[in-house]
Amino acid sequence: MIKSSRAAVALGAVLTLAALSGCADGAKTAGAKSRATPADTIALGASDVFIVETIDLSVGVPVSGTLAPRHDIVITSPLKGELLDAVLVREGQSVRKGQVLARFRTAVVSPAAASASSSFQIAKADYQRMKNLFDKGAASQSDVEAAEAKMRAAEANAASTGKTLDDASVEAPFAGTVARRDVDAGNRLGEGDPMFRLVNTSELEFQATIPAAYASRVKVGTPVTLAVTGLPGVEIQGRLDRVNAVADAATRQVRVYVVVPNHDHRLSGDLFASGNVLLEQARNVLAVPQAAIRQDPTGASFTWVATGGRIARRDVRTGLVDERADRVEVLDGLDAGDLVVIGPIEGLAQGQPVMLPERGH
Numbered sequence: 001m002i003k004s005s006r007a008a009v010a011l012g013a014v015l016t017l018a019a020l021s022g023c024a025d026g027a028k029t030a031g032a033k034s035r036a037t038p039a040d041t042i043a044l045g046a047s048d049v050f051i052v053e054t055i056d057l058s059v060g061v062p063v064s065g066t067l068a069p070r071h072d073i074v075i076t077s078p079l080k081g082e083l084l085d086a087v088l089v090r091e092g093q094s095v096r097k098g099q100v101l102a103r104f105r106t107a108v109v110s111p112a113a114a115s116a117s118s119s120f121q122i123a124k125a126d127y128q129r130m131k132n133l134f135d136k137g138a139a140s141q142s143d144v145e146a147a148e149a150k151m152r153a154a155e156a157n158a159a160s161t162g163k164t165l166d167d168a169s170v171e172a173p174f175a176g177t178v179a180r181r182d183v184d185a186g187n188r189l190g191e192g193d194p195m196f197r198l199v200n201t202s203e204l205e206f207q208a209t210i211p212a213a214y215a216s217r218v219k220v221g222t223p224v225t226l227a228v229t230g231l232p233g234v235e236i237q238g239r240l241d242r243v244n245a246v247a248d249a250a251t252r253q254v255r256v257y258v259v260v261p262n263h264d265h266r267l268s269g270d271l272f273a274s275g276n277v278l279l280e281q282a283r284n285v286l287a288v289p290q291a292a293i294r295q296d297p298t299g300a301s302f303t304w305v306a307t308g309g310r311i312a313r314r315d316v317r318t319g320l321v322d323e324r325a326d327r328v329e330v331l332d333g334l335d336a337g338d339l340v341v342i343g344p345i346e347g348l349a350q351g352q353p354v355m356l357p358e359r360g361h
Contacts, residue, residue, distance in 0.1 A: 041353040042311070048343030049306060049356070050292060052334050056283045057322040060225075060276030061218070063208035067228065067260060069269040071174055071200035077189035079104055079168065084187045089196070091181050095172045101196055102183065104168040123147075123154035176200035179269070201269050204260040206238060209253035210277060217279050218243060224258045226275035228267060236260060236267070240277060282320050286334055287327040291342040293318060303334065304341040304348050311341070311352040 085105040089095060130147040133139035180197035183189065206226065210218065222240040238260035247254045256277065260267070292303050293316065302315045316333030334340070339356070341348065 041355055042345070042348070043355040044306065044341065044343065044345075044357060046357045048341060048345065049339050050289055050342045052286055052288055052330070052336055052338040052340060054284055054336050055287050055325075055327065057281070057285060057287060057320045057325065057327055057329055058276070058278055059280045059320050059322060060278045060324075061210050061214045062274070063206075063210060063224075063256070063277055064272070064274035065206055065208035067204045067206050067226075067267060067269065067271045067273050069176075069179075069199035069201045070203040070205045070259065071176060072179075072269070073173065073198050074194050075101070075170060075173075075196040075198060077191055077193040077195055078170070079189065080191035081188060082168070084183055084185050084189065087181065087183055087185050089178050089181065091178055093178045095176065095178060095198070097172055097175045099172045100169050101172055101178070102170045104170075119157065120151070120154040123151040127151040170195060172198060174198070174200055199269055201262055201265055201267065204262050204267060204269065205241070206258040206260055206273055207255060208258070208277075209248070209251070209255050212247040212252045212254050214277075214279065215243060215247070215254040218256065218277050223278050224275060225278075226258075226260065226273045229272045231267075235275075236273075276324065280320060282329055285319070286330040286336060287322075287325075288330055288334070288340055289326050289342050290321070290328050291344075292340040293328055305334070306339045306341065306354050306356060309353060311348050311350065311354050313350050314338075 082104045085103045087102045089099075089101050095101065127144075127147040127150070130139050130144050134141065134144045176198045177200070178196055179199045182194045182196065189195070206224070218240060220240055220243065224238045224240055226236050226238060228234070228236060238258040240256060241259040242257040244255040258277075288303065293301055294303065295301055300315060301318055302313050305312045305314050314333045317331040319329035319331045321328050
């Protein structure tokens with residue numbers, strides 16, 4: 001009986017120790033699941049890390065608008081009620097400055113111009129003759145004044161009819177391309193009727209609006225980078241030419257004008273474009289993706305860096321944020337070549353072991 005009692009006590013002690021050991025192991029397991037500890041090795045994929053690089057960054061205000069020919073004019077009829085004798089150009093044709101685009105019939109205009117010129121010459125001679133007679137005392141002052149008035153009237157009439165004769169030949173005011181032709185030979189036109197649209201696309205003008213808050217930060221001559229509809233993957237460069245002095249009362253937007261060189265004529269007028277007006281730029285600076293920059297509860301900025309097989313926290317000071325490139329300038333706290341964590345990984349801890357992706361993956 002004594003031996004049996006001692007065996008029961010020993011068995012009870014063993015069971016008690018086993019139960020206590022199980023409780024301790026369960027608590028340890030629960031603790032490991034609730035939080036990451038330095039003992040937990042984390043595996044990072046290629047998309048979770050980024051090597052700190054040195055690049056150029058820029059900050060700009062986005063703009064969009066239309067590229068229009070900088071030199072664009074609608075040529076209208078200078079004569080009233082005259083017939084077109086000939087139209088000498090077609091749409092899409094290049095013309096030089098002073099080239100004749102069309103001619104009006106001059107059957108009536110030419111004789112009238114010749115008659116007016118002859119009348120002026122006669123009146124001019126009469127005026128000179130009257131002055132000579134006045135000098136000799138054979139004519140009065142009123143006779144001289146009347147002759148002068150007649151001469152001035154004849155001169156004005158000759159100039160008017162001469163201009164009409166000149167206007168009978170419609171010339172290009174600048175070198176360019178005929179974008180539109182609205183007339184044909186035989187048309188009778190009224191004064192001011194449209195005849196041609198002439199454009200020169202060697203330089204284009206891009207018009208857009210920006211918030212008034214940025215107006216004081218943009219400067220004439222500032223570079224502007226644009227992407228043009230129809231030219232995917234191609235960026236063109238322009239420069240800020242003018243900034244309007246007043247904002248739109250309704251939208252609080254300020255209009256800006258950008259000159260875009262187009263000497264190779266690869267761009268057509270009236271295309272839609274979008275881009276950025278440069279506000280600030282930084283060259284050869286350390287930069288990381290925006291996802292690499294984190295904030296702790298105090299608001300301090302930091303990054304997680306994988307170094308020596310472990311995770312390390314690096315406090316950083318940031319500068320420019322280039323939204324287009326998704327890069328943040330790092331002023332202090334990182335070096336070129338550092339491997340920062342950019343993946344959305346939670347629970348990282350100082351000194352935590354890390355497994356990095358193999359090179360080339």
